[in-house]
Amino acid sequence: MATNVFIVDDHYMVIEGIRSLLQNVKDIECTGHAMNAVSCLAFLQQQQPDVILMDINLPDKSGIELCKEVREKYPAVFIIGLSTFNQQSFIQKMMDNGASGYVLKNATQEELIAAIAIVAKGGHFLSEEAALSLRKYNAGDMPLLTRREKEVLTLIAEGMTNAEIAQKLFISTTTVDTHRKNLLEKFHAKNTALLVKLALSQGHL
């Protein structure tokens, strides 16, 4: 029986590229695609593919969250993460959230097919470069933020002071200060400027 593959990516060209790469491959069938998390979930209510190729950057939700959600609801569906070069710091999170594999967008056809075949059987696949960067990444680890920390971080990046943030979130300024301190620590940033830069470059904002 052929492996059913579903594609989630917000770039039409990437979807088309993957379809084209998988078109004439026997044992692999593209059952559809979605360009955001919502329509992906909608599709899954109707039918479940064997494997989902999922981009990390989606317009409505991060691929990491979507990955977790899908795995919880449909444990039989295996997920392969997709990303470009400079986003490899997300690989760990994606794998932590139940992804079975990770392929870079400049992967070859063979690599992609191999990944799908292995993952469909319940195995794990990391493209070489992904595995490489995973090692690097574990050295300079990327922090996991709580709900509140993300909120505070966003407001900080918008130029708000602790007092303004406190007012907005209906909490004390000292609490905001605590969150701020925790953010600085998690990012190993010694001040707000670096905090914002790191957060932006790591896709937290």
Next chain:
Amino acid sequence: MATNVFIVDDHYMVIEGIRSLLQNVKDIECTGHAMNAVSCLAFLQQQQPDVILMDINLPDKSGIELCKEVREKYPAVFIIGLSTFNQQSFIQKMMDNGASGYVLKNATQEELIAAIAIVAKGGHFLSEEAALSLRKYNAGDMPLLTRREKEVLTLIAEGMTNAEIAQKLFISTTTVDTHRKNLLEKFHAKNTALLVKLALSQGHL
């Protein structure tokens, strides 16, 4: 005569996607692709396509530089910029450097074909969303920074204090403070956090 199209993108899947989108279109012929600036320039020494679809992110050189270089050496070759969502601040630069058009990576087939057709005739094409963001960008004008301001901005974003920056640049802390104040004013930012965010999102860093 068919329009010859050359693709420059570091992601294999995108190249494949574009090829697939243009495969059965008459009057358009894909003559090849390159995954970096060097091999693109090497190809152009052999033959010149009518239109180049060029990604902004290349491993060895920015698409903006490559665009300028190609246009200087081969004025008959028209260039269409390619990019994802959050990089639209580069559109202006790309167009300033001689690009004839700009298409987002989630463009439809029709949009892509239209863009190629128009640009091949010497016209200009901006995808709707690109044009939209261009207007936003011109409205919330992007400041022109002086050499020194750029230096200071970069160091601020790296988390350095005025004193540290002063030491690094061999100037007084009060001078650094002046530059900092000017930066805040130019960006209409009321503190460092917003300054860094704006600078990053507008491609100054």
Next chain:
DNA sequence: AAAAAAATCATGGAAAAAGGGGAGACGGCA
């Protein structure tokens, strides 16, 4: 139900940035 993680609040002090003003030196350019 117990343990762990997250969110809340506080005090007090040191360091840095923000906001205001003023001013001299230099180079390019009209």
Next chain:
DNA sequence: TGCCGTCTCCCCTTTTTCCATGATTTTTTT
């Protein structure tokens, strides 16, 4: 030559952030 922009430097005050420490309550996970 005189103007303009840039870079340089300084003082003062207020605001905000950063740091250290400690504690209670709520939520989540195990």
